[in-house]
Structure formats: C-alpha cells, structure tokens
Amino acid sequence: MSKMKTIIAPNRRQILGGLAATAAAAGSTGAWAATPSLTFEELYGKVSVLGLEFSAKVNALEGRAVAMRGFMAPPLKAEANFFVLTKIPMALCPFCSSDADWPDDIVVVYLGKKQTFVQPSTTIEVHGKLEAGSWTDPETGFVSLLRIRDAQYSVV
C-alpha cells in the first residue's frame, strides 16, 4: 500500500521531475542529462523457455531513476494511471492472441501525475524510478515484471 501512496501524493522529487519534463520537451538536456538510459535490448540477460533473467544493468539500476524510449500502447482502461511502454508500436490481434498476450519485453509505466495520451507511432521518452520483479496491479490485476514509477514522459 505504501507504494500506492507515493503515486497518489506527489513528492518533491516528482514536482522536480515535472519541471524537468517541461525542460526536456523544450529541447533542453539539463536536468535529465545524468539519468542513466535503458533500452529494451538491455532488459534481459538470459532468455529461455523456462524463464527470463533480468540483465545486470537492470539489477544495478533497480530503485534508481532511469530514462527509457519506446512507444505507448493504447491504455488498458480509459482511467488507468498507467500504460505499457513497448519496443515497437503495438498491434494486438484478437485472433492471433488474446489481449493478455503482451510481448515479454514491455515495461509498465506508472505516472506521477496525469498526462495525455500520445499517438501510438510516436516515440516517447519516459523518466522515473525503475522497479523489477513480479507485481500485480490491485485495480486491474495486470501482472508486470518491470515498472517505471513516479514517471513523466515527453515526446522525443
């Protein structure tokens, strides 16, 4: 529950993050320049049918601020405070797979404050705190393995 509280009540860092987002959107490299970046290719060290393993980089960055680029999958629910960041624009096919069938390499993004949706073909950069490990969203039941919390994003 404490995790949920941090999302609802913005703290000083989130407000700073919000300011930084504005700066980044305006083309500045200022406040986020030092944030380590993470790519989709770097998420898993080992991939096998019996499970994946997080990469050393993910393990090292856990709990720290990261920047990740990707595409915003269409929101699961209109009112959800989170979205799924994907490597390529998502095209879910009902008869190829079910709605539950996200690719392995996704990152769930929990927003620090509400932001508007962007077109699915638009590359975005997300900044926030990396969290690794299985977690079930209490509201939607959505299970995720990697999350960015207290997040802000901007169009690249």
Added chain:
Amino acid sequence: MNKFLVALLATTALAGAAEAATVYPLDRATILTSSPFDFKVEFDGVVKPEDIKVTVNGQDYKTVFGKEAQFVAEEKGAKDKVLGSALVLRGLALATPGAYKVEVSAGPQTKSVTWDVYGTADKPKAKNVIFLIGDGLSVAHRTAARIMSKGMSEGKANGRLNMDDLDRMAFIGTSSTEAVATDSANTMSAYMTGHKTAVNALGVYADRTPDSFDDPKVETLAEALRRQTKKSVGIVTNSELQDATPAAVVAHTRKRADKAEITEMMLEVKPDVVLGGGSAYFLPKSTPGSKRKDEKDFVKSFRDAGYTLATDKAELVNAAGTNTGKVLGLFHTGNLDSTLDREFLKKGTVDKFPNQPGLVEMTQAALNQLSKNPDGFFLMVEAANIDKMSHPLDWDRAVIDTIEFDKAIGLARDFAAKNPDTLIVVTGDHTHGVSIIGTVDDSKAGPEMREKVGTYASAGFPNYVDSNGDGYPDSVDVSRRLFLNANNGPDHYETYRPKLDGPFVPAIQNEKKEYVANEAYKDVPGAVFVAGNIPRDGDSGVHAVDDVVLQSSGPGSEGFKGYMEQSDVYRLLADVMALGVKQTQ
C-alpha cells in the same frame, strides 16, 4: 390505433415469447453414444419450477435421462442482472442411438429440439489417425505453395505437393452457432467434439451467463479416446499450446483466452506427446517471462506426471528415447517463429529462441514416440503460422509455412505407407480472404508499383529458384514474384514486396481504439495507402466464410465427400476409431 392492429401486435408478441427458451445441445445436434454432455435449458425470465415440463420422445425426461436436472431460480448476468431461470443436468450420456425429441415448456414458453445420437462401427477401421490442420489454410495458400516450391512451366506445375495426392476430399462448412463466420476455437472445437459452437468457445455450448467455465460441456476427442481406448494422444503445434486449435483437443471454456486454465486442462487429459510454444503459461508468475497470475508451476507438474521435458531442437531428439513415453516440448514462451524467419531471415524472435524445432521435426518426434503404442494413436498437427501470418497480410510468411505444413503431411504419408492402418486427414479450420491474382515484376516500367502488377497474360510466371532442392525457394524476394492480395483488411500500406525485416504489422491502434495504417511502411518506395473495408476496430485481415477443403487418405477416408459441416468430421473420426465401443478391456 384500431382494434385489429392491437390484436395483431399482441399475437405477434406472444408468438415471440413462446419461442423464448433455449435448449443445449442445440436443435440438430449430433451426439456420440455414451459420450458425456451437459443438458441445459435457459428460460426467458423467471419461471416457477412446477410450471416446467420437459419430455423426451414424449416421456418424462427423468425416465429417459435417468437423472434429474438442477433448477436454478435466477441466473445472473453482468451487474447481477437477472437473466431468467434454468435447468442444468451435467454429465448426461445416452447409450442408445436414435432421434431424441426434447420438448420443453414453462407457461407460454415452449421449445423443441431434436438430437441425432449416433453409434459407430463395432470395430475400428484404422489403428492410427493423423489429423493435420493448416490454420486458415485457403486455396490460395496451397496454390502459392505449389508454385513457389515446385515451379511452373507453360502453365503446368513442375511438381506436386504432398497434399495434392491424398485420395478423397470434401468441402467443409465452418459457420458458428451464432454467426456465419468462425474462428479457430469454434471450428476446431467442432472437429474435436462433433458439436458446433460459438466463436471463442472450446468444448462447450456458449450459454448466457458471464462465467466462461460454467457453460454446457461436451466431450472432446482426447477425452473420448481416454474413455474408450488405450490409444496414445499427441498434440503438435507451432503456436502456443493454449491457442485455440491445440486447446480444442482437450479444453472446455467459453473463452479461448483462458490460457492459464487451458494449461491446467491439458495436464488433466495428459496427452502423451505435447509439443509447441506457450511456456509463459507453464511458469509461476514470479518467474520473469510468466503470463500466469498464480504461482502454479506446470513444468514441475508435467515432470511429476512423468513427462520428459525438451526445450529446443536438440533436446527434442534426445527425448525420443524416453522410457515413460510422455514428452513435453516447450520451445518458446509464446508462438514459434514462422519458417521464413526461423530458417531463412533470422528475424522475429529467432535471436532469443535460436534452436526452435519446426513442424517437420516435431511431427517426426511425435510419430516416433506415439507409434510405440500397440493400440495405435491419434495425432493432431497444427500449422498455426499460416493463419498467424495471414491475419497481418504477410503472405510470403504464410505461404512458406504452408510449404512446411506440406512437408509434415509428407511425413504422415510416409508413415501411412509403412502402416496402412492409418487414416490421414488434412484440412483447415477456416479460410482467409486471399487470392493470387498474378505477379509483381520489378522489371516492368513505371514509377508506381501497381504498374508492375501483371494480370492475365502480362503476369507470366514467377522466377523463384530452389537450387538446393529443399522445397523452399532460395529467396522470396525475387524480381518477378507471386502477387497475393487480400479482399479485406484494416487501413494499411501495400508495399508489393516481401517483408524482409520481420513480420508485417499493417495497422496499429490509436487512442480511440481504431486501427490506423502503420506508418513504418509509408516510406517504402512505391508503397500505396490501402483504405480498410472492415470496421476500424479490426486490426488485421479477417477469416473468410468460404468453405474449407478437406483431403484424406486411408481406411475410412471414403466417408469424406461432398459438402459436410465441420461437426460431421468428428462423426467420421469416431466411426473410424469405433469410439462408440469400449476397447479398454
């Protein structure tokens, strides 16, 4: 309003109410003798139990069925909306063949259905049945596979596919209980139970309640084989093992997306050989890569049940020597890659799962294992990627997978040549709206790609080459290639070229849940915007309602002829294996 009109309206309304009850199995259902099924009556609105009357061939139903149904006063829908009363009788079985006229009434509501309960031959006609299903297999796929694989000179094919020489054929109607159209769940469920059902449903009739596991069940072929025979059962697919086609051999759910539960159902039936993808639903949720929402570990459960596990091509070969006879092959967390990606382009997810076996290796491994059973076997082989690549209009990938499917059919035919007591059935579960209309010839003049499309005499013949004789063209990206085209789809960009960078993604979803053309292809030279002709919430090409071609060889295959419903196919399979007769003594 005049009195006559009022009277007419009242009569019309009453006539509507009189037909309100629904009876499962539905009218004209075909049911194997002694095969368990659930009987359900859904009344429109709440009725009193004392007002309900059910007769079977004129007698009280309890006498004929030998059991009493449970009365449900109020079935609830979404938001606890009361849907009406119901009668439910689980696990009914009818031992005597014949017509069963079931008449139901409650006050003014009446409904009458007639079931055809059928027996089978006393003795099996075939010891083994190999059922090969090309998911989405359409006529254009096989024509293209023949031309790409064998070539064509002066209008005659330079060679024949393995499926070209099967002895007998039928046209199969694939419509659903609620729609003229179908999906893989509905059709494969009909093939594997003998009962038609609704889109998305597996091994059940689709009732009105929201719970996807309480719908009236019917027996699957694997369950019938376990009940009546000592035959081995094998499931081979290059999709997830929980996907509709493999799931239909064992599963009961209204919702094909219940993949976590379908994994559990697979374990309950314990097919002797289970090869495919979908390991994500076998792993507990705490394991990265899992798609379960619980901590159940089905890799462990299958191992505890005596299965030898194989996770790649090499392990599959080694698993052939297993003592228990049970093999679980999991080769991908999701669907296996298409043959074009796996064997040639190394795209898709081949970098992550580099040693996936193909359909040919899996079919060979399954045949080796299953044929050890002196009582014979039933093997289902699905070429899933024909469909999975046709949805996104990626015709090259769909056709190369059709060639691979044909090679698996070749293995089945080789097996049947040595074991003539084997029935081979080759079919699809539905078609796609795809046709070959000619060629695309890069040497034709003109800046626009459509100027390079050759129709009629200007089509000529494509210039695919198979220099190593492996049955696959050395390249799909030749200068004069087949032009396959879809008659439906979302907004997309037609590039007139094979998608060498990875499977085609024609459309992606926007914030209004509408599918728009994927701009990734906009700047491909010559790409043309094609406006979609299906609703904007459709992400890809859809299944066609056109009949499917079924071909067959071996004992019992003479029954496949003319036009048949997909549910009729089960009846023939049951007859060939004499499933009306207990063979386990």
